[in-house]
Amino acid sequence: MSAIYDFGPFHLDASLGILMRGSEPTGIGHRAAALLQLLLDRATQPVAKELLFQTAWPGLAVEDSNLTVQIAAIRKVLDEVGGAGWIETLPRRGYRYVGPPVVTRQPDVGTTEAPPSLELPVKPSVVVLPFANLGDEPEQAYFTDGMVDDIITGLSRVKWIFVIGRGTTFSYKGRMVAPRQVGQELGVRYVLEGSVRKIADHVRINCQLVDATSAAQVWSERYDRKLDDVFALQDGIASSVVAAMEPGLQRAEIERVRRKRPDSLDAYELVLKAQPDVDSGMPEQVTRALVCLERSLILLPTYALAHANAAMCHHCLFLRVGLREEHRAASLRHADAAMTFGQDDARALTLAGFSVGMDGHDRGGAFAAFEAALALSPSCALTYILGSVVAGWAGEAERAIDWGERGIRLSPFDPWAFAAYDAQALGYFRGGRYEDAAGAAHKYIRANPAHSITYVQLAAALAKLGRLAEARTTAARVLELHPTFRYSRQFSGVNCAPALAASMAEALSAAGLPE
Numbered sequence: 001m002s003a004i005y006d007f008g009p010f011h012l013d014a015s016l017g018i019l020m021r022g023s024e025p026t027g028i029g030h031r032a033a034a035l036l037q038l039l040l041d042r043a044t045q046p047v048a049k050e051l052l053f054q055t056a057w058p059g060l061a062v063e064d065s066n067l068t069v070q071i072a073a074i075r076k077v078l079d080e081v082g083g084a085g086w087i088e089t090l091p092r093r094g095y096r097y098v099g100p101p102v103v104t105r106q107p108d109v110g111t112t113e114a115p116p117s118l119e120l121p122v123k124p125s126v127v128v129l130p131f132a133n134l135g136d137e138p139e140q141a142y143f144t145d146g147m148v149d150d151i152i153t154g155l156s157r158v159k160w161i162f163v164i165g166r167g168t169t170f171s172y173k174g175r176m177v178a179p180r181q182v183g184q185e186l187g188v189r190y191v192l193e194g195s196v197r198k199i200a201d202h203v204r205i206n207c208q209l210v211d212a213t214s215a216a217q218v219w220s221e222r223y224d225r226k227l228d229d230v231f232a233l234q235d236g237i238a239s240s241v242v243a244a245m246e247p248g249l250q251r252a253e254i255e256r257v258r259r260k261r262p263d264s265l266d267a268y269e270l271v272l273k274a275q276p277d278v279d280s281g282m283p284e285q286v287t288r289a290l291v292c293l294e295r296s297l298i299l300l301p302t303y304a305l306a307h308a309n310a311a312m313c314h315h316c317l318f319l320r321v322g323l324r325e326e327h328r329a330a331s332l333r334h335a336d337a338a339m340t341f342g343q344d345d346a347r348a349l350t351l352a353g354f355s356v357g358m359d360g361h362d363r364g365g366a367f368a369a370f371e372a373a374l375a376l377s378p379s380c381a382l383t384y385i386l387g388s389v390v391a392g393w394a395g396e397a398e399r400a401i402d403w404g405e406r407g408i409r410l411s412p413f414d415p416w417a418f419a420a421y422d423a424q425a426l427g428y429f430r431g432g433r434y435e436d437a438a439g440a441a442h443k444y445i446r447a448n449p450a451h452s453i454t455y456v457q458l459a460a461a462l463a464k465l466g467r468l469a470e471a472r473t474t475a476a477r478v479l480e481l482h483p484t485f486r487y488s489r490q491f492s493g494v495n496c497a498p499a500l501a502a503s504m505a506e507a508l509s510a511a512g513l514p515e
Contacts, residue, residue, distance in 0.1 A: 125162035154238030165381030165411025183212025212462035270296035286313035303340025346377035357390035361495035381411035392426030397499025400427035418447035435460035452482035463507035471511035
């Protein structure tokens with residue numbers, strides 16, 4: 001069992017690779033955490049640079065500046081309590097920890113949940129872990145993440161492969177986890193990992209495919225290409241992984257991985273920069289994302305994914321900033337463009353379908369888009385997740401629950417998982433399973449406590465269970481987050497199914513929320 005290192009106001013959880021200050025996590029990444037663990041293990045003793053490199057970059061040849069950057073990141077965090085001097089530099093030799101005494105202890109197993117144990121799917125299963133960014137420009141991390149995102153998308157187009165979604169993939173960012181552990185946590189056989197170095201107009205990529213059940217390397221490759229060939233490079237990596245997973249694969253199946261790429265790298269990078277803000281679902285962030293997306297569309301007006309993300313931003317603004325018609329119209333305009341230009345892009349079709357269903361109140365059109373997305377990319381978790389939400393508000397309880405479960409299984413740590421829990425809460429509520437509805441709403445709250453609609457679902461379920469005091473407390477939280485909330489406007493905005501709206505209205509009125 002990995003240890004926890006207590007020193008001063010900090011504690012380092014070696015198993016998770018997370019440094020905490022009190023109850024708050026600090027911002028250091030997994031390489032810095034690994035270096036700090038080694039220094040704490042050998043507190044007051046010199047640690048040679050060679051050993052530090054071997055610990056944080058095993059098997060990789062990296063420049064001295066990488067170590068300097070990681071040590072500086074550690075010192076920056078320690079300096080918050082005046083501890084920058086706790087890491088001593090030994091010129092031309094290495095470093096030494098000279099800070100407060102270090103106490104090593106074991107994690108409290110009574111409060112730590114074991115990782116879920118999932119059965120391997122019948123068909124080949126893979127997770128693509130976040131690639132390490134070895135470039136000298138930390139701000140280029142979004143480019144590295146985009147490489148991983150596109151590999152996931154390419155693999156997801158092959159029907160016979162079970163691919164873990166991007167949201168769960170990026171929950172491993174900054175963590176140093178063995179492939180065997182990842183395989184056990186996610187229920188996959190293969191783990192793809194690698195590193196990216198982007199220098200000027202060149203990019204160098206090292207990657208390997210590992211059998212998580214045996215820790216054996218299945219395939220590895222190094223790519224050194226000019227940046228203007230990056231899209232073909234991404235296709236090549238995805239195709240190579242597919243071929244490695246099943247040597248007898250016919251060429252026709254390898255070709256399925258290929259998909260149309262945007263013609264402008266600048267437009268592509270602008271969408272990558274916008275993506276985290278789009279996924280937040282919060283008005284301030286999506287307003288910021290729209291700046292990047294609009295710039296992207298000036299460069300490439302037919303870029304389907306830029307249109308689809310813009311549709312999601314306007315959907316958020318429509319529901320959360322006053323139900324203004326201009327936002328609804330913009331959502332539908334961008335959704336229409338995304339479906340026109342993105343017939344081969346599952347993610348674009350999914351986001352567009354969501355806007356069509358939620359803002360255009362066209363559930364049939366929405367599910368046509370979702371089914372088209374799944375035909376392209378059967379492992380697209382986001383399609384099932386957002387489809388479950390549309391089904392939930394439509395009063396289709398069974399489909400809301402089923403699609404929510406499928407989405408979470410494909411990407412159990414997805415940042416959009418909260419939406420699947422929301423849909424399941426609606427489905428359980430519609431079916432009269434109020435305890436289950438409350439349970440799903442609680443999961444939603446843990447995943448995304450900033451959304452007011454989370455507490456709306458919980459208040460309704462609690463009211464139906466006769467727990468009125470708790471329901472009213474939850475309703476008060478709704479109004480704290482969204483002071484102008486009126487449930488009749490919410491139901492109208494999403495075209496809530498009449499029977500579901502009537503039942504929820506009765507419960508929310510009892511909880512004290514205004515009509």
